[in-house]
Amino acid sequence: MNRRELLVAAGGLGSVPFAGCIDDGSGAEEEATTGPGEDDEADAEPPFEIPTIDAPGSREGTITVPTEGRVTLVNFTRTECPTSEGVLGTIGEARDRLEDDYEFGPDGTVVFLSVTDETRGLDPTPAELADWWREHDGDWPVGIDENGRLNEYYGVAGFPAVAVLDGDGEVRWRDRGSMRAGTIAFTVEEAIEAESSANSD
Template identity: 35%
Template structure:
């Protein structure tokens, strides 16, 4: 039995849809870009409040989080640690979320463009917390995913960054700080522009 399936037995079928649309808290540096244009009102049936999202983030640890990765197109079975050495574009999604399906074509184009233009400087990781490994693999192939697919079965990474709904996109720097956050069905150009803005921002140092 895979790690995912063992977690599914613990979580149970009732875990589907537990991520809520409550208040969101996350660790943000003063240099974080604004999320104007986010559509937080466009929730779906899987964004019901679970009553636990209001104060998550206050208890977030400062350590890295390692997730299991799934053998799927563009993704190898193994593990990925967030943050990475560069900028990570982390996409929290659910296979039963309508907006997540609508986002995928633009995300496919954005990932390809970022890979072509910036190579290993940007790591794209899509993160799911529900469904079985087989269901996620099938969904991934159906929607042309071609980058790292990770499983956050116990919700550790989601809690670390105050994620309570889907989809959520985060640009996370090497220190684990969120430099851009947005939600909804974003255009390819917006995704690329925001990630590139993080890449281009000068690194702060203690030198005078």
């Protein structure tokens, strides 16, 4: 699908309304990040190593966010959030629109990654997260932001949230709430082309 077709698709699709699941307001995140030591300060800056689990479309290991030369779509999610569950279908549709034209995966030009933050909300085990992923038809890498640093660095205030990052970790686009598959696909394609152009200079 070319850019024009993506743009038309983005404009033609109705948006899916999501109220979103806000943070629990417990103050746990602020408390956990008060007075960091040297190791904590180092961990607070990219790149971040995100552990991934064995699940449909995902394998046990790690994904580096960001990775030079690659575009990364990060979906910040929560297993107990119905809107997080609902937006997975939108992300999957966007991925379907792009997979014939681009190489997906940690070694490709683009990777889609969903992450949970163990410091906010439920803290599922890898097995529980895999069951949830399977139940909601996830089909790309899914991992756990073990210390919440990725969420904190990108200022995630509620769930679900999506951010498209370039190879330097700069946010090319982000959204929380009403999302369209066409808009996500178009934005990812634009980020891939910009990354490719930057690498060829």
